[in-house]
Amino acid sequence: MWHYQAPLRDMRFVIEEWLAAPADWQRMPAFAALDVELAAQVVEEAGRFAGGVLAPLNASGDRQGCRFDNGRVTTPDGFPAAYQAFVDGGWAALACAEEHGGQGLPQLLNAALLEMIYSTNHAWAMYPGIAHGAYECLRAHGTPELRERYLAAIVSGEILPTMCLTEPQAGSDVGLLRARAEPAADGGYRITGGKIFASGGEHDLTANILHLVLARLPDAPSGSRGISLFLVPKRLPDGRHNAVRCDGIEHKLGIRGSATCTLSFEQAEGWLLGEPHKGLAAMFVMMNSARLHVGLQGLGHAEAAWQSAAQYAAERRQMRAVRRPEGSAEAPADPIHYHPAMRRTLLELRTLTEGMRALGYWTAHLLDEAEQGADPALRARAESRAQLLTPLVKAFFTEQGFRLASAALQVFGGYGYVQDYAVEQTLRDSRIAMIYEGSNEIQANDLLLRKVLGDGGAALRGLLETFRAEAETASALPECSAFASALGHYCDRLATAAEGLAAAAAQDPERPYRAAGDFLRLLGLVALAFAWTRSARLCQGRAAAPFHAGKLESAAFFFAYLLPEADHRLVLIEASRQPLPFLPE
Template structure:
């Protein structure tokens, strides 16, 4: 019953009109050969792969799951063949440098690809999801010899990487990790310790797996300042197995097609990446990419949930709707999408998911601009804005992915709770994204304390200037957007003032502030979308849906902003400690 069709028309609207990406590509030497028709062709091929190859494996992969035997992991039937098709399609190389065998396309197109992969089969996409971030990390920090050895293999899909951070006693507090590395005479290191919750730590998709491992050198400082990053392959160059073993896999609530592994390193040979004791700095280069991808998981779940809920609601007949549209004949029972409660749910699903797409793709576009914009000031501003948006994309998107999957399940009623309709899997799969890659609470702290208060709200000020620039362009919602910007400026000024006398205050309101900024970004997305759609409507009635969604946002969803502002304003009293 569950299905997925990539929303190519909406993706085109975001790329062509909202972001005006083709104009930016034409001015950047790295992308001068890329135009809109070629970009759309890439997305069409990605849609065929996602809908035709991955989506049919989604339910079966969930039912079968992975199996572990004596240190080896077998993925669900069809997963390995799907990965070979992925490799043969050249998808691992999409946004990688041609110098390493890549196609040199923007991260923006890779973001659209990732949305499709996660929407069609989250469990499968976990194996490939970290590859681009690992590629960026090695490209920035690995010694030349390791770049030459491993980057082409990642780009070609011959090797899949993992990220090995978490230990039993060190979850979000990475400074507590105990895995240690001993230097060897040949310049390598021997790593010993245990890691858990390692996605794709062992599998049968590739013969080799490349582990990026955080560990401590002898006499390293305590805490996060004493952590180094190492590259540890599953197989050494002579073909022998390295001393890395999968001790078991987790039995999980969702993404059951993804092997979540416990790994033990028993004197495994590895090589230092970046500087000693600065592993987090080396790893940071992949964080914007990795957290963007996790945010796109939330978008993918929201989109898939919206599609399936709407199709079900059009078919399911229950009672007579009080607001039946004109021209629809009376019947003993109407399709439930005529009922007001269901219309509210379905419009929320559509409006939020399309708004998230705008913001998520903008985040990817900013990463491209941070690297390729023609001036240093433009690159620096793109870097600041990408840093500001990243925790919002990761946390707000994944919160919405889970919430919207739950709302979609409600549309199905009792049928949504059983397996054959598929929406319960979407709900289960979506929940983990709120936890891993830095929990959403940590993202909220990062946003408010580091990205807003920590830089004197410079990046936020630049974002609000864009809100005001859009408001000055006119459009039906210009006044609302202008007023919103003024409210946010005033609110942040008050947060600065109150935080001076109450150091815990920013931590108490961080979650609400992140959601406030998420809804504010959606307001910006829909104000701009409505203005652009209104100019295009005369030649294409498709844009009427954009105007309808914008009207729904500003009538029904905009109050979410006032709710978050009120909660921030009233959170002045200290929290009671629990015994």
């Protein structure tokens, strides 16, 4: 009922024109040999893999789910073969360093890959989804022996890693965790405790699984400052099965083909990653990568929702439309994409999806610049900007992914509510992304309290300077001047709102927390205004081509229909002056 078509034309527009990434790659020694043609070929092959291998398993994997039997998990039919094809295609190694067996390609191309696999099979993508973050964590914090033993195996796909953080009493507040680690005579540690919600904690895709586990040492202080990070393999280097057991899997609303496991560690052998009691710092190397990737899940869901709704709306005929495109044939009933309500929904789907793609890929490109840039000042600026944008991408994209999946389902009417059409699964699968890897409420707090107010607003001012520079450039073009003016206006209002919250925090420390969610959405809308101003500038004078004409139409739609939500968010930020009452116990 739904055929996924990788959005290669728009991906190339973002990579080659919106970001001008190939020119930046030439200034990065690690990517100097990468040219436009090779990058386009990588993205095209990734789309072929996602559409040809993963998409056909999406609905069947959802209906079959995972099976649990006496500590063992069997994934849905076809999942192991798809993983082997993923490994054989070199996709696991795409953005890993060549010295560890990787291909050494940019995070930007990896972002394009991730968007496509999340669009086509989110549940399957959960198994390799954390691999790159674990690779970065081990590379940064592992001993030489651990790096020698496990890095190449992660890169090759021989081993899949997991994150083991959550316990029944310790979710967002990891300081409450009780898992413990005791030093052993062999120089390692023995880990004891239970973990829940461990994605891919047990499966049949690889023979070994590498658990990254948060636990407390005997001398650990209380709270989050007393947490250490340990590497605990399912199978030990000598081939023995470690004392790790899967006690069961969750039965979930969505991503049913992903094994969400409860794990027990009973004096399991492991090794310390990083310094004692500083496990969160080591873990955040992995979680920051994961949060960008979860944001790309939101983008993938939005793309899947847009494609399925657009295809259905072009085929479904109901009633006569008030207006039709010039030259269209008269018929007793018209495709529903002619009707104004459906046109507005479809334009919103297209516009937000393409705008988020530009912002998400920009964040990935900033990570490349931060790691590979030749200029230290450029690297520092890119790192600061990526840190600011990461919670925005995670929270704003996943919220839009779920909301747009719901809007797409509405296009189908009653048919969207049944399993015959893929959109109901997209809606179910998309919901979890707003919760895990730090809930969206935590992301909003992180954005405003730490990333904006925490440095006195310096990072935000730098971002707004970039937005204003785009507005100034675009203002000289007649087709873009109104867009540029609106972008500049909302940059000023956003800056004023941030300054007001900073000033109010001294007298009312809770106020930034009350405003954080609306501030994040406001920044998301202003960032999209920047994305669409730049897109319009790049496409002005090229409207004879359907692709560029569509971009200009989407830009006009965004500024007329979607950006006005920013006024609503500003009103709510102002309303946060009013304290919230406490509810009765």
